[in-house]
Amino acid sequence: MLEIALLVAPLFVLLGIGMAAGFAQRFRSAQAGLNAFVFNFALPAFILMALAEAPVSDGVPLAFVVTSFVVPGALAFAVGGAARLWSRVRARRAAAHGRGASDASAVAPGPLAIASTYGNVGYLGVPIVLSVVGPQAALAAALGQLLHNVLFMVGYPLLKALQHRRHGVDEAAKTGLFELVWRVFTRAVLVNPVMISVVLGLILGALPVTMPDVFRESLGMLGQAAVPAAMFAVGLSIKPAFEGMRSGAVPVTAVLIASTVKLAILPAVTIVVLLAFGASLGSSWIAAAVIMAAMPVSSTASILVFEYDGDARVTSATTLVTSVVAVITIPLAILATPA
Template identity: 30%
Template sequence: MHIVSIIFPLMFMVTLGYGLTRAGFFTQQHIAGISKFTFYVSIPAFLFINMLAAPLAQSIDPFALLAFYLPVVLVFAIGYHINRYCSPTAEQGRDASAVFALGSSYSNTVLVGLPIIIAALGEAMIGQVFMIITFHSATLFALTFILAARGQSQGFSWRRFTRSMLLNPVVMSIGLGILANALRLQLGQQLNEGLALLAKPALACALFVLGANLSFYRIGDHWRLALIASSLKIILLPALVYVMAHVVFGLASQNTAMLVLLSASPLGVNAYLIAAELKQHESTLGSTVVLSTLLSVLSFSLWLTLLI
């Protein structure tokens, strides 16, 4: 399949969202409403019905999980130590370093990675993609909050963190889909068709919202740190995942491609929200969201050429 035929429809939706919002046709309030529908209704329906239909026995692959998460944790550690020694003195604390590490390793798996993989590899890989996504936010957010808590007066609350993760619409919909799959639950034709109708706009809306959100961020004064974080995120991380998947574990070519494309996704907007919550590196991560998204077009093109 030609690379342009994979990338163009996705970039078209992102560009459309950016252009219409930048032109003022959609306001931030409008996008907030579309985002709420997308992330709390349409994407959960999409994830649930696909997880319900996925072959669980083929989806659970511990080597795939290791091939993805070992490089993720390694790049997180690299980002943490780079910030400790290379950032301005005022931003070298544990909390700031944890946020920078998150910005160097957190992938936009749902908005970008999933559409790219479906376009390039088809829906056969969805079950394994969901298994990766399920632990993604929990792993990196836990690392960030635990390390940040060491540099702040208040401690880390496992209860609050666990509750927020379990109530996350992505984690909840995948978890319920796995449970329903394991129980071989039959929803009935009417409910199946209703959920399928809700799920249809999920990926298009996600890409549109991504583009719209990019219009609200700018590449600010911390562009050098943003460039470092983007390089770790879309160059080093997928390269390490490729080595782990292909060389170390010898995974099948499609599995390797799936893991690399997920890891090559740009920084997710949720990382910026964590930075805003912790009040550390907000400008850096906002810039990294924009910069890594723009550069990911080149990264995806390269990996698609090599792997597909």
């Protein structure tokens, strides 16, 4: 336990430094630019270089794909469905007593589902997998974050767009189904720098070619900035989330539910599925799947929720809580990982 904690401790120290810097206005005002740098340049370079040297020709286990994609997706639907059912029960109880339902503790199903399952697999998951498991897990780490991001960055906007189309909301009501799907897919995948870096990395790793030294060294230097810059950026996002919780604007019960699902239930279900169906997986694939599932909520989740739901306070608050508690839960999840 102590050895694993020491491996991931430097990453959380960087997060703490970012959190402390978030109390200064000049750093808070730079957060958008820092996030843009990490997402568009540093992290893609980091992933590209890791995949270019990964054993891509060995193939990808189907059990890993199913575990990384289906488990969080199913759990997100379960949490969203439960939240929707609970809101209907509250509304019926309020109607039975002749009063309107209070919105003080109500949380929309979509944001709660995202807050319960959308992990920080890129900024935090990839560095931790490579730190704990080693470079042999580069392929598993990159594919894990790719599957995770496709699930949420494509799936959630698509569900929202289809919902608006069905209810005649906004311009989605006038858009054809194929055009709607293509528009969401293009935005989330085809022009996404992280997605592009994964594809290029897989191609370079599969082909018997060597990248010129000048490009390899340049991308390597850029990629080295990804981990510290990403952790610092995550830390900067914590103070606004804390202020939301302190003001009482965020339902604490919803945050606790989402945090429990994200840090305990999702990793536990992932381990159970791996025990049942992943007997043929190598240790690096198993460790990568569990570590990715154990990640705290991504700050990108708040951006996604704000864009499609307009209120990301629950998601931001859950990012705060899970980022702090993950210092303990991530080593525990790694210890519980099947050998």
